[in-house]
Amino acid sequence: MVVKMKEEKTVWRMWGGWEIEKMENWLEEMEMEGWALYKFDFTMMRFKFKKSESRKARYCFDYQSNVGDDYYGIFQEDGWELVDETISPWHIWRKPYQDNRPGIFTDxxxxxxxxxxxxxxxxxxxxxxxxxxxxxxxxxxxxxxxxxxxxxxxxxxxxxxxxxxxxxxxxxxxxxxxx
Amino acid sequence: MDTKKLQKKYLPLTESAYYVLISLNKPRHGYGIMQHVNEITAGRINIGAGTMYGNLSRMEKEGLISPVAEEDRKKIYELSEKGKTVLELEISRLEELLNHGKTEMGK
CATH class of the missing domain: 1.20.58 (Methane Monooxygenase Hydroxylase; Chain G, domain 1)
Incomplete structure (x- = not known):
C-alpha cells in the first residue's frame, strides 16, 4: 500500500529477519530514486520517506538490544548515519558512497x-x-x-x-x- | 587457563579477530583499529563498524582485551595478558602452517 503525499511517502512492507539483504537493497533503490528514509515504525513495517536528491547510499540493518555509547561512536566515525532513533532493537544505518559499496558487517x-x-x-x-x-x-x-x-x-x-x-x-x- | 584450553576455545581466529588483536598491542579505539588495519594491509582488509563493535564487545567479555580509557564516546582498549597468550598461540599456529607450505612446496 502506497500513500502518496507531496514530498513524502509512506510504504508498508511485511518482512522477516531472514530478508534483511532484500530490505537493504530496496532502501538503496528508493534513495537512488530520490526517496530518503527518515522514519520506520509499527514493528518495522511502516517506512516513511522524504523526497531528496537521488544518490548512491548504502543501508545496513543491525539488531542490538543493549549497546553502549561507543557503539554509536564507531559507526559515526566511520561515516554512518543512524536513520531514526527508536526503542526498537533494529538500527538502520546509512552511508553515501561512490565506488566501493560499504557495509557494516565484513565477515x-x-x-x-x-x-x-x-x-x-x-x-x-x-x-x-x-x-x-x-x-x-x-x-x-x-x-x-x-x-x-x-x-x-x-x-x-x-x-x-x-x-x-x-x-x-x-x-x-x-x-x-x-x- | 592452560594452552590446550585456550587453543580449543579461540583458535583459529577469524581474519578480523586476528587483526583486531594485533592492533591492540598498542591502546586504540574502535575506529582507530579500523584505520590501522586498513593501512597495514594496504586496503585489502576493511573491518566494518558492526563487525568491529561485535569483535570488541565479545573480546572484552572474554577478557582478551581490556578497556583502558574512555573519551567522548570512544572506548580505548588494550590487549590483556590472556589476549596476548591467545595471539602468541595463533601466531605459532600460522607459522607452522606457513612452514609446512614452504617445505612441501619445496621453497
Missing amino acids: TRSLVERNNRQIRNITLAAIISLILLYIEWITGLSYAGIIPILLIFSLIFYAYLITRIHQHNKKLKNNAIKC
Whole structure:
C-alpha cells in the first residue's frame, strides 16, 4: 500500500529477519530514486520517506538490544548515519558512497551473530508466551477464550521465524566455505 | 587457563579477530583499529563498524582485551595478558602452517 503525499511517502512492507539483504537493497533503490528514509515504525513495517536528491547510499540493518555509547561512536566515525532513533532493537544505518559499496558487517561470523541476537529475543518472547499459556491452563481461566488461541498462534509464529532465520544462517555459513 | 584450553576455545581466529588483536598491542579505539588495519594491509582488509563493535564487545567479555580509557564516546582498549597468550598461540599456529607450505612446496 502506497500513500502518496507531496514530498513524502509512506510504504508498508511485511518482512522477516531472514530478508534483511532484500530490505537493504530496496532502501538503496528508493534513495537512488530520490526517496530518503527518515522514519520506520509499527514493528518495522511502516517506512516513511522524504523526497531528496537521488544518490548512491548504502543501508545496513543491525539488531542490538543493549549497546553502549561507543557503539554509536564507531559507526559515526566511520561515516554512518543512524536513520531514526527508536526503542526498537533494529538500527538502520546509512552511508553515501561512490565506488566501493560499504557495509557494516565484513565477515560471516558477525552477520550470523546479528541474526542470532534476533533468535535470542524471539526465543525469549516464546518462553514468555509459554509461561502465560501455562498460567492460563492451571488457573483454568478463560480456557476456551481468545487468549490461549492467540498465545498458541504466537508460539507457532515464533517457531516459524526462528526456523527461517536459522536456515538463513546455515546458508550464510555454507556460502562462506570457499573450497 | 592452560594452552590446550585456550587453543580449543579461540583458535583459529577469524581474519578480523586476528587483526583486531594485533592492533591492540598498542591502546586504540574502535575506529582507530579500523584505520590501522586498513593501512597495514594496504586496503585489502576493511573491518566494518558492526563487525568491529561485535569483535570488541565479545573480546572484552572474554577478557582478551581490556578497556583502558574512555573519551567522548570512544572506548580505548588494550590487549590483556590472556589476549596476548591467545595471539602468541595463533601466531605459532600460522607459522607452522606457513612452514609446512614452504617445505612441501619445496621453497
